Amino acid sequence: MLSVSPAKRKGEPVKKEKASAVRQNPTKLFLKKFMRRKMAIFSACFILLLILVAFLAPFVEPFNPSLPDYNNMFAPPSFQHLCGTDEYGRDVFSRLLAGSRSSLWVSLSSVTLGATVGAILGLLAGYYGGWIDRLVMRTCDVLFAFPDLLLAIAIVAVIGPGLSNVVIAVAVFSVPSFARIMRSSTLSVKEALFVEVSRSLGCSNASLMWKHIFPGTVASIIVNFTMRIGTAILAAASLSFLGFGAKTTESDWGAMLSTGRNYLGTAPHIVYFSGGIIFLTVLAFNLFGDGLRDALDPKIQ
Amino acid sequence: MGRYFIKRVLGTIPLMLVVSFIIFMFIHMIPGDPARLMAGKDATPQEIQATRVAWGLDKPLIFQYGSYMDRLFHGNLGTSTETGQSVASMLTSRFQPTLTLSAVALLWSLFVGVLIGVYSAVKRSRWQDYLGMLIAISGISVPTFWLGLVLIQLFSVQLGWLPTGGLSSIWGYILPGFCLGTPIMAIMARFSRSSLLENMKEDYIRTARSKGLKESLVVLRHAFRNSLIEVVTVGGLQVGGLLAGSVIIEQVFTIPGLGRQLVEAISFRDYSVIMAELLLFSFEFVMINLIVDLLYGVLNPKIRYNH
Numbered sequence: 270m271l272s273v274s275p276a277k278r279k280g281e282p283v284k285k286e287k288a289s290a291v292r293q294n295p296t297k298l299f300l301k302k303f304m305r306r307k308m309a310i311f312s313a314c315f316i317l318l319l320i321l322v323a324f325l326a327p328f329v330e331p332f333n334p335s336l337p338d339y340n341n342m343f344a345p346p347s348f349q350h351l352c353g354t355d356e357y358g359r360d361v362f363s364r365l366l367a368g369s370r371s372s373l374w375v376s377l378s379s380v381t382l383g384a385t386v387g388a389i390l391g392l393l394a395g396y397y398g399g400w401i402d403r404l405v406m407r408t409c410d411v412l413f414a415f416p417d418l419l420l421a422i423a424i425v426a427v428i429g430p431g432l433s434n435v436v437i438a439v440a441v442f443s444v445p446s447f448a449r450i451m452r453s454s455t456l457s458v459k460e461a462l463f464v465e466v467s468r469s470l471g472c473s474n475a476s477l478m479w480k481h482i483f484p485g486t487v488a489s490i491i492v493n494f495t496m497r498i499g500t501a502i503l504a505a506a507s508l509s510f511l512g513f514g515a516k517t518t519e520s521d522w523g524a525m526l527s528t529g530r531n532y533l534g535t536a537p538h539i540v541y542f543s544g545g546i547i548f549l550t551v552l553a554f555n556l557f558g559d560g561l562r563d564a565l566d567p568k569i570q
Numbered sequence: 571m572g573r574y575f576i577k578r579v580l581g582t583i584p585l586m587l588v589v590s591f592i593i594f595m596f597i598h599m600i601p602g603d604p605a606r607l608m609a610g611k612d613a614t615p616q617e618i619q620a621t622r623v624a625w626g627l628d629k630p631l632i633f634q635y636g637s638y639m640d641r642l643f644h645g646n647l648g649t650s651t652e653t654g655q656s657v658a659s660m661l662t663s664r665f666q667p668t669l670t671l672s673a674v675a676l677l678w679s680l681f682v683g684v685l686i687g688v689y690s691a692v693k694r695s696r697w698q699d700y701l702g703m704l705i706a707i708s709g710i711s712v713p714t715f716w717l718g719l720v721l722i723q724l725f726s727v728q729l730g731w732l733p734t735g736g737l738s739s740i741w742g743y744i745l746p747g748f749c750l751g752t753p754i755m756a757i758m759a760r761f762s763r764s765s766l767l768e769n770m771k772e773d774y775i776r777t778a779r780s781k782g783l784k785e786s787l788v789v790l791r792h793a794f795r796n797s798l799i800e801v802v803t804v805g806g807l808q809v810g811g812l813l814a815g816s817v818i819i820e821q822v823f824t825i826p827g828l829g830r831q832l833v834e835a836i837s838f839r840d841y842s843v844i845m846a847e848l849l850l851f852s853f854e855f856v857m858i859n860l861i862v863d864l865l866y867g868v869l870n871p872k873i874r875y876n877h
Contacts (some may be wrong), residue, residue, distance in 0.1 A: 331765070371672055411860075413853045414589045416814035423848055426599050426836045502712055507818050510715050511833055530822075537723050544716030552711035559707070 309560020312553040319550060323369045332360035334367040334520045336513055343536040350565040352542040355525070356532060365546050367520035371549065375432055376501035379439035384494055386440070390484075392504040394448065395455025395476050401556070409445035417442045421504055422527025432505075432521070435514045439501045451492050452484035461485070488565040494557035499551040506547050522547050574867055582860050586853060590642075594635045597841050642849075648842035652835070657846045661828065667737055668820070668827035671750060672812040674743050680805050683758025687801075690759065691766040692789055696800030702759060709756025714815060718749040718822040735824040747825040754808045760806045765797040772796075775852045799869045806862035810855040816869050 338358030347351045352361035394405035424438035508514035509523025530541030620803035648658035690702035717783035724733040778788045817829035
């Protein structure tokens with residue numbers, strides 16, 4: 270496609286021209302379609318707020334999240350302690366704000382890791398076919414032979430508990446879904462005419478894959494990425510709940526829920542708020558993912 | 571048709587062998603000396619060495635795997651280092667609660683999920699549709715253990731209607747069954763809605779309508795019938811995930827099932843039990859997926875001809 274243009278120069282003008290001609294319309298169309306989905310916009314705002322809180326947590330916390338106050342244990346929600354206090358008298362609201370860090374960090378890093386590995390494997394499998402394809406797909410079959418959460422539990426059982434091990438566990442079970450999606454999108458983009466043209470013009474395999482095929486598969490990867498973050502947050506919280514994830518001393522939503530469970534009778538607010546925020550966050554990522562999928566799907570007008 | 575069946579069934583044998591090999595290697599990567607654990611806390615070095623030889627733990631891993639599989643095919647899953655019982659009998663004693671719980675969860679969630687999905691599709695873009703889909707996406711997003719705790723607090727602690735946990739009566743299955751089924755209900759609702767909407771676009775629906783058929787008949791007899799194959803398939807695939815879900819739910823409601831046993835085994839580092847549990851869970855998962863695949867082949871001729 271690049272060399273077809275008679276005015277091919279190694280400079281900016283060609284690139285700009287291409288960008289304005291090809292890319293602007295889909296972006297506009299995407300934004301137009303996305304903005305129509307109120308729930309998705311609302312979710313996007315919530316996610317942005319959450320990311321902001323994660324960055325600014327130490328500055329916006331009304332109390333030190335790890336500072337005990339033994340005169341004020343299990344206090345119900347009030348104006349001073351918006352979400353009450355826990356078994357050490359620590360402010361639950363501050364701990365929730367601090368916990369957004371670990372939740373976002375665990376989910377984003379694990380899904381990014383899984384997506385990168387899965388996307389590369391899927392791209393190679395789809396592009397080259399043959400034994401690489403068979404190897405990658407059989408490996409995915411093996412990984413799919415374990416239910417998601419069980420695989421994570423098994424991995425954590427072997428490599429030991431802790432948040433960084435949870436990241437590895439969740440990343441591993443995200444790999445096959447990305448590999449499969451990437452492979453099938455690669456297979457469909459590979460047949461497109463512009464790929465054929467580039468190949469006949471002597472484009473190398475690596476540059477074909479990276480410059481021509483990969484951009485065509487980005488949409489489906491982004492959607493899966495967003496959806497997977499919700500799954501990752503749930504999985505990480507589940508592992509923490511089972512006692513395989515964050516330590517109970519850390520400000521982590523799953524761990525807070527797990528300890529709060531022991532005080533369900535006397536101080537149910539700990540469980541309500543820590544679980545509620547997990548629920549809302551996962552819901553936001555899922556709604557956002559739904560909106561993205563609808564907006565990126567060319568079939569839906 | 572027969573060839574597709576045979577190919578698919580035979581294909582699971584190497585898959586299960588690879589899976590079992592991976593689980594075996596995985597368990598043996600755990601730091602610690604299994605012989606020391608098996609011999610007991612007060613064992614002398616000689617006793618530990620004797621145990622090691624007796625269980626073949628001094629041989630290379632690949633031989634150990636071979637003898638494990640040999641014993642496995644003879645129904646011997648080893649002995650628990652924690653309780654000293656045979657692992658096989660430990661598993662069978664925990665089988666029934668998990669099975670019943672899964673059945674309860676599956677029954678209500680498939681029924682309600684499909685109902686919500688069909689109703690949402692019929693009432694497309696109206697408030698009923700939005701409500702249905704809000705329920706569905708919430709069901710996918712909710713942490714089931716949290717839902718369980720909230721329901722315990724509401725129905726058991728405050729209202730006192732249902733037990734907080736355990737299986738002393740049949741009522742003990744209601745709350746855990748509800749929580750375990752919630753994500754499945756949600757997936758079924760979303761899927762049956764989109765599948766039905768897809769089929770409603772087809773030409774034969776227009777034909778049916780133009781014949782003057784009642785809308786309810788058009789939906790149920792013509793559109794939904796064609797969705798049913800896919801709905802059954804997706805429903806079947808959820809069964810495998812039930813076991814993983816039960817690990818969490820059994821923990822919340824203190825149900826003495828397989829999932830709880832796995833968590834206990836992990837915390838005690840009871841390797842033979844962990845190994846057997848993981849094998850059982852993945853075997854069940856692969857088998858269910860196989861059955862669903864075969865069923866899909868029976869119901870949908872397109873698939874078997876493509877293979």
